Amino acid sequence: MIVAEPYSADVWDERELWSRDRIEAHQLSALKTQLARVARDSAHYAQVFKDAGFEAGDLTSFDDLRALPLTRKSDYLKSVEAAPPFGSMLAVAPEDVIRVHFSSGTTSKPSPDCWTGADIERWADLYARLAYSHGVRKGDVYQCLFNFSWFVGGLGAFMAYQRIGAICIPGGSGDSERQIDTMFEYGTTCTTSTPSFMAHLAEVARKMGRDPRQTKVSKIMLGGEPGANIPATRQMIEELWDARCYDGYGSLEFQPIAWDCAAQNGPHLVEDFAFAEVLDPDTHEPVADGTPGVLVLTHLDKQATPLVRWWTGDMVVRDRAPCSCGRTHARLVGGVQGRADDMMVIRGVNVFPSAVEEVVRSTPGTTGEYLIVLDKDTRDAKTGFLTGFKLRIEAAKGAPADLKERMAAAVRTRLQVRAIVEVMAEGELPRSTHKAKRILREE
Structure with a gap:
């Protein structure tokens, strides 16, 4: 040695x-x-x-x-x-x-x-x-x-x-x-x-x-x-x-x-x-x-x-x-x-998963875990361009009842884009012992 x-x-x-x-x-x-x-x-x-x-x-x-x-x-x-x-x-x-x-x-x-x-x-x-x-x-x-x-x-x-x-x-x-x-x-x-x-x-x-x-x-x-x-x-x-x-x-x-x-x-x-x-x-x-x-x-x-x-x-x-x-x-x-290939362009706004993570983990009421989902609901039917993204989060114990609305508003205010927020129970999102996968593409 x-x-x-x-x-x-x-x-x-x-x-x-x-x-x-x-x-x-x-x-x-x-x-x-x-x-x-x-x-x-x-x-x-x-x-x-x-x-x-x-x-x-x-x-x-x-x-x-x-x-x-x-x-x-x-x-x-x-x-x-x-x-x-x-x-x-x-x-x-x-x-x-x-x-x-x-x-x-x-x-x-x-x-x-x-x-x-x-x-x-x-x-x-x-x-x-x-x-x-x-x-x-x-x-x-x-x-x-x-x-x-x-x-x-x-x-x-x-x-x-x-x-x-x-x-x-x-x-x-x-x-x-x-x-x-x-x-x-x-x-x-x-x-x-x-x-x-x-x-x-x-x-x-x-x-x-x-x-x-x-x-x-x-x-x-x-x-x-x-x-x-x-x-x-x-x-x-x-x-x-x-x-x-x-x-x-x-x-x-x-x-x-x-x-x-x-x-x-x-x-x-x-x-x-x-x-x-x-x-x-x-x-x-x-x-x-x-x-x-x-x-x-x-x-x-x-x-x-x-x-x-x-x-x-x-x-x-x-x-x-x-x-x-x-x-x-x-x-x-x-x-x-x-x-560069993970960057989401949503109505002209460049959004990275790291920016979404900052919003999720600085908004009270979540466990900090999250998943971004890109599917047909997040794209314009004619052009195929992104109009927003789905955001799955977990509610921590004592989370406010309106966590979904608060998170959607936080994304809108800080990132200037639309998020379809889905609130899940603590422990429902997958955990990783290596590199976490933060974007799920269902396209």
């Missing part, structure tokens, strides 16, 4: 404090080196560069990168089909791969992503940087509540907390009652989890006659789904556990992407690991800081499966102003706003 030392008492790595000029100089230099290697060693990108008439040595500015096409999930899947099992994007010899994780496979066959030894070390150290910024230190008791089977987040987090020197317990995302007992018996001080599982565990603890606020948990890193940067959800979980919640944002292809610091001003991008663009979802042109757009990422030093201009599909708002914590890497204000 590697136990590493921080750069200073405040930050894990000196790169967190680099000036903007130094960050951008590093990115441009690293891009030149990485693109040259990708063109040489990745069969997929060698063809992409050739088709685009792009020479890596010609890169003189970040704008030059836009001569290359975006890389999407469909491109990745095609590369795997063309050269199974790891795909033609692989940029190292197969024998140099020491770790493979897979996508969830909810919309297609699970796809692999590979790591070399150097990739694993980089990943663990970046994740340690994340945890350290939350206040995790040697001697903390860490209980990992991410799934370990197939899912990429569990092992990444576990490597990081070990690196800091915390006492690590591989709990996983099952055995809810045992998780609660373990927290009390071993004095767990920090966890990583999806927001939905953390809320579920609080429910389970209370059914067991135990108060989750009486554990020693003080630091919770939430990932896998939106939550820690949705104010009402963050407040709900912080109150349930009497702990501070931090957002950790990553994906199978990029581990990690961004994380909250103790200031909770929005997740800091890892700008020495990935070059970020924020593009208009329709025109694919860059948008100004402060304007919502899709996050597009390019690896700066990933070895096994480097990606160039990867379309994450995640809507974000970037802010490159320095953070009050002293870190200089750009932040994603409000975290991930939602998936």
Whole structure:
């Protein structure tokens, strides 16, 4: 086990404090080196560069990168089909791969992503940087509540907390009652989890006659789904556990992407690991800081499966102003706003599930659980365009009799759209121990 030392008492790595000029100089230099290697060693990108008439040595500015096409999930899947099992994007010899994780496979066959030894070390150290910024230190008791089977987040987090020197317990995302007992018996001080599982565990603890606020948990890193940067959800979980919640944002292809610091001003991008663009979802042109757009990422030093201009599909708002914590890497204000393909356009208004969640969890009388349903009742019969959405919520004990009307009015007032609200009894909506599904399409 590697136990590493921080750069200073405040930050894990000196790169967190680099000036903007130094960050951008590093990115441009690293891009030149990485693109040259990708063109040489990745069969997929060698063809992409050739088709685009792009020479890596010609890169003189970040704008030059836009001569290359975006890389999407469909491109990745095609590369795997063309050269199974790891795909033609692989940029190292197969024998140099020491770790493979897979996508969830909810919309297609699970796809692999590979790591070399150097990739694993980089990943663990970046994740340690994340945890350290939350206040995790040697001697903390860490209980990992991410799934370990197939899912990429569990092992990444576990490597990081070990690196800091915390006492690590591989709990996983099952055995809810045992998780609660373990927290009390071993004095767990920090966890990583999806927001939905953390809320579920609080429910389970209370059914067991135990108060989750009486554990020693003080630091919770939430990932896998939106939550820690949705104010009402963050407040709900912080109150349930009497702990501070931090957002950790990553994906199978990029581990990690961004994380909250103790200031909770929005997740800091890892700008020495990935070059970020924020593009208009329709025109694919860059948008100004402060304007919502899709996050597009390019690896700066990933070895096994480097990606160039990867379309994450995640809507974000970037802010490159320095953070009050002293870190200089750009932040994603409000975290991930939602998936570009999950965005609902209702009579000209853009609505994300995260915005609906904020309304539900800040309206008294609900359990906080909800489900958005899109069906024929929510579409114009002639055009097929959305005219609203159905919103299923649960009434908590003591909920007002007019909860349905109050919720519909709250949605109308805050989101400027129509919601057909259906009130259900507590416990009727499905719970999730992994990633909660918030939109049901019955079309």
